[in-house]
Amino acid sequence: MTRETQLAHWIYKGIDMTYLPGSQEQVAAGFAGLAPPQPVDGTAVQAVSLVKDYGKGENLVHALRGVDVAFQRGRFTAIMGPSGSGKSTLMHTLAGLDSATSGRVLLYGVDEAGQGGSHKRSNQANPTNLHSFVDITKLNDNQLTLLRRHSIGFIFQSFNLLPMFTAEQNILMPLTLAGTKPDREWLNLLTKTLGLDGRLNHRPSELSGGQQQRVAIARALISKPAIVFADEPTGNLDSVSSAEVLSFLKRSVRELGQSVIMVTHDAVAASYADRAIVFADGRIVADESQPSAERMSELLTRQAEMVAAGSFADQAR
Numbered sequence: 001m002t003r004e005t006q007l008a009h010w011i012y013k014g015i016d017m018t019y020l021p022g023s024q025e026q027v028a029a030g031f032a033g034l035a036p037p038q039p040v041d042g043t044a045v046q047a048v049s050l051v052k053d054y055g056k057g058e059n060l061v062h063a064l065r066g067v068d069v070a071f072q073r074g075r076f077t078a079i080m081g082p083s084g085s086g087k088s089t090l091m092h093t094l095a096g097l098d099s100a101t102s103g104r105v106l107l108y109g110v111d112e113a114g115q116g117g118s119h120k121r122s123n124q125a126n127p128t129n130l131h132s133f134v135d136i137t138k139l140n141d142n143q144l145t146l147l148r149r150h151s152i153g154f155i156f157q158s159f160n161l162l163p164m165f166t167a168e169q170n171i172l173m174p175l176t177l178a179g180t181k182p183d184r185e186w187l188n189l190l191t192k193t194l195g196l197d198g199r200l201n202h203r204p205s206e207l208s209g210g211q212q213q214r215v216a217i218a219r220a221l222i223s224k225p226a227i228v229f230a231d232e233p234t235g236n237l238d239s240v241s242s243a244e245v246l247s248f249l250k251r252s253v254r255e256l257g258q259s260v261i262m263v264t265h266d267a268v269a270a271s272y273a274d275r276a277i278v279f280a281d282g283r284i285v286a287d288e289s290q291p292s293a294e295r296m297s298e299l300l301t302r303q304a305e306m307v308a309a310g311s312f313a314d315q316a317r
């Protein structure tokens with residue numbers, strides 16, 4: 001089982017999905033004793049001095065070396081960088097799938113029950129209470145489960161749909177597991193925007209790769225999450241399906257007000273984003289707005305050359 005499949009299993013199928021009623025007290029414990037952060041207008045999620053080390057002694061690896069970055073609401077951000085630079089670690093730590101060694105991860109627009117703000121009642125993702133936040137590094141496992149279920153959407157490279165269920169059942173899975181009724185209007189808007197009308201009764205094996213990924217996008221958006229994380233969402237798709245999926249991700253940001261952070265190796269995929277961050281050796285080394293494929297290729301080539309020249313070798317581990 002790959003790490004990605006394990007994560008998907010954990011999020012959508014595993015014991016972690018045992019229904020837990022979302023009580024105020026459960027999650028409120030995660031807010032106790034927190035100093036207010038420096039609010040950055042329009043921030044969806046923010047890493048503050050985020051450090052992640054793996055292993056110990058000779059095996060110590062500094063995957064994140066004190067990362068400070070804020071991701072805006074209603075924006076599409078790409079994270080790029082050479083293999084092993086820390087992209088997945090950042091995403092997993094921001095999403096509460098991996099614990100931080102030190103630092104904070106502030107998720108904004110989430111109320112004290114970890115269930116998102118007033119955006120839950122509208123067809124837009126933007127919460128009105130911009131300054132309500134949770135430091136997810138302070139939450140326990142049950143609190144993180146609730147938070148992920150209600151406020152975070154995930155899109156994986158290998159779709160991770162459940163083969164025995166229809167497209168509609170897969171889309172509704174996060175709500176089914178949470179014991180929540182679907183907002184039919186939102187479901188209709190999502191399936192229409194994603195071009196899934198007429199495909200809802202099909203099982204994953206009856207859908208193309210691109211269609212399966214669009215079902216996975218709808219599943220990620222169905223709970224109107226505060227933030228959506230996409231890990232190489234086009235990694236298993238041909239160029240036509242990739243372009244389709246990236247256009248839908250862009251539309252979900254433009255038209256549905258969603259906030260998307262995508263890890264990708266593909267400079268063309270990054271060019272669909274409003275902003276692209278380049279990672280190297282656990283640090284941000286470039287931050288581009290309105291990235292072009294050419295500019296991102298150039299930055300990635302430069303980083304690859306630095307890795308090949310051993311520029312990070314003295315800091316390795």
Ligand SMILES: Nc1ncnc2c1ncn2[C@@H]1O[C@H](COP(=O)(O)OP(=O)(O)OP(=O)(O)O)[C@@H](O)[C@H]1O
Pocket residue numbers: 054055061062063081082083084085086087088089090
């Ligand atoms: N569970 C783990 N245990 C030990 N080291 C790990 C673990 N996960 C990641 N690392 C190490 O942390 C560093 C960052 O890894 P990470 O997977 O975040 O990089 P990445 O940029 O996402 O790479 P890729 O593009 O290849 O997926 C690497 O040196 C990696 O070997």
